[in-house]
Amino acid sequence: MDKIFLRLIRWFDPVMAGAGVNIHQLNEILRIKLLMDNRRPRNLFSTRRGAANASKKVTNPWLVTFFTMLMGLFIGMLLFFNDMPLTGHTYYFTVFMVLMCFTLVSDFTTVLIDTRDQFILLPRPVDDRTIAVSRILHITIYVLRLALIQGLPGIIMVAFADKNVLAAPLMLVEILEATFLCILIVNLIYLAMMRSVNPQKFKDLISYFQIGFTILIFAVYYLLPRLIDKSALAGMDLLSHWWAYILPPVWIAALNHVLVHPSQTNIIISLLAILGFVSPLAGLWFVVKVLAPGFNKKLAVLATSDSNDTTAAVKKIYKQDFRDKVANFIAPDPIENAGFRITWKLAARTREFKMKAYPSFGFVPIMFLYITLSGRGASIADKFNRIQSGQNYFIVLYLSTIVLSSMLTYISQSEKYKASWVYYALPIDQPGKILSGMYKAIISLYYLPFYFILGTGVVLVWGPQVINDVILAFLLCMMYGVLIALFSVKGLPFSKPVMAKQGGGRAVTNLVTMSLIGVLGYAHYMLRHWETTIWISIIPMLILTWVMLYYYRRQTWESIELSEV
Known part of the structure; x- marks a missing residue:
């Protein structure tokens, strides 16, 4: 085939030679x-x-x-x-x-x-x-x-x-x-x-x-x-x-x-x-x-643009100061702070991570429209009116977990994963602090701004009465994210090879955690008529999320090594 293609290209030799090739x-x-x-x-x-x-x-x-x-x-x-x-x-x-x-x-x-x-x-x-x-x-x-x-x-x-x-x-x-x-x-x-x-x-x-x-x-x-x-x-x-x-x-x-x-x-x-x-x-x-x-x-x-672009380095001075303030406020522990900063910096600079994770931001509204516009016997205008009059905002709120799971899946993968030896060379007793900083960086850099935009749109379309549903759904999605991080994503930031083979046990774990968000979303949907109950549920969900994140912060080297088997 290659020889045939090369001979076909020779037919255009006069045109290309005339153009200076x-x-x-x-x-x-x-x-x-x-x-x-x-x-x-x-x-x-x-x-x-x-x-x-x-x-x-x-x-x-x-x-x-x-x-x-x-x-x-x-x-x-x-x-x-x-x-x-x-x-x-x-x-x-x-x-x-x-x-x-x-x-x-x-x-x-x-x-x-x-x-x-x-x-x-x-x-x-x-x-x-x-x-x-x-x-x-x-x-x-x-x-x-x-x-x-x-x-x-x-x-x-x-x-x-x-x-x-x-x-x-x-x-x-x-x-x-x-x-x-x-x-x-x-x-x-x-x-x-x-x-x-x-x-x-x-x-x-x-x-x-x-x-x-x-x-x-x-x-x-x-x-x-x-x-x-x-x-x-x-x-x-x-x-x-x-x-x-x-x-x-x-x-x-x-x-x-x-x-x-x-x-x-x-x-x-x-x-x-x-x-x-x-x-x-x-x-x-x-x-x-x-x-x-x-x-x-x-x-x-x-x-040579990456090493010689001094203009970009000058423009990042303000961003560096802002990142320091956010990191010191959200992750005050020194090790956790280091995990937060390295995740934030590498995620913002690594193109392969952007190529894999960023499309999920567009998938969420597309999947929402696909689900809500499905069905026959109605015009497009009628379907959009039906979206606004119903409780379809539950779908878009919980579909936001696509972004969270995508970010957590790809944040530990890199083509240059061998550079992660630095994690193991440092005198760190609790690598869970790095993982906790990584999780907080993903939430603050990607998920929280995206969910804020999503929640604002939901409030504007369905009215201020759904604010409590937006807050409770955010906490439940946060719990789901911690479960993914606990059982499926124990790799340190950008420390694993891309597409590493997963065992059957890991696949079952992923399936169980994915089905859990559906159960939580359905339970939330069943409570939609009791506004006071939803407001009261926010407090125990907030405490439970904090407890789960605290447990995630206590991960040891042994648990990380076992997760890679």
Whole structure:
């Protein structure tokens, strides 16, 4: 497959040579990169062989192929969703391109801005255009493999949807167009950002862009089917709306309409088909001519930005003072104070922790709307009115534990976990104080501000009479968090390898603690009519939470070592 892709790329040699790319260097760089890829395990559907070999992954390629083709089968059903071929193909390529862009953002950002090969290529006479294009084509080859597997069911199904065998090979061309467009759109955004912002901000923007895109995909998957009228989509005529003409999926679908259904084609559809065919080539030319110059210099600065960004250090002076005051107030014990500060600092600076934990902030409102908007026989307006008139605020309050459990799960994991030797080298008799400081840092830095915003929204929507429910739910969620920390998360901050294997006993413990919050939430819901009882219940719950946190603070080295078995 690699040789076939390399030969296909040679077809574009005249275009790239005319733009200033060194063709011989480009092909040699691609050949070496593909050879290295074949020796490197994949992240998707990979497993780890225990905590001792946490850096070694084993990938099942057949499992990857099966799930990719299964996803392609579900997407292919959109080809039959509308009687108009142009609309059905547009629906198909909209979902197809969104999934491709999500794959690029989640898996290939590091490939584009990887600075490691600069140590080999930078001292040699390889210009900016050649390196930038080699990285884009490297990503293109890998994504094309995934796109062809995912598009294979659609290639077969389109012959039945269009009742024309010639639609199948044409579908292959459309899939190639869609893949190239996705790659160019994502890379255009990234390269433009590299030219317009400083390296440190670029890294932060990339992280938040990935987090936002993850939340967007989650929202589209769960909420879009609840918010759209499927009968209206089935009979929609896209070309009757002006905004359809600026959508890339419409450009790609127009090619099928022109060649397979020529009797229904007009001059506008023909121009859209030409635009879909020309735009990838035009985008590649724009990248090479406008964005690629200076690419090496930007990467070199990016590699040293963390250590040389003195401006960021100056801006953190006020934050450091504020953090000191909060830490001294919440965690007065010196060891607990140290656990609080190291958790706060590392959580705020570690991008891998942000990438895993931050999406949970968006999952909570999305899951709330998904649960409350489920059901048939009512319009969207009626469903929103029903939300406000009922007691659905209990759902959103207790769904906030998704954020708490996510933070506690990932706070003890790190790719650089070997640096945690410092915990064991210090003369600390009670590591539970570090754990207590870690828990307080998670609550004060993440959960409390998020719950305050959530609780304020609940009070504004359902009225001030639910304030006692908001306070009691917060204390019950705090108790749930302490139970998770006690039985499931005994690792010190950023001290465990990522995805360490869990035993069957740990899985049962996690299931029991997860079901507990449902029981507590249901008991709270049953007490909703007795306002005085809820106010009185706040005091014993506050005392119980303090007692549980005190017990958690007394954890020993033996209990931590046993939890890792």
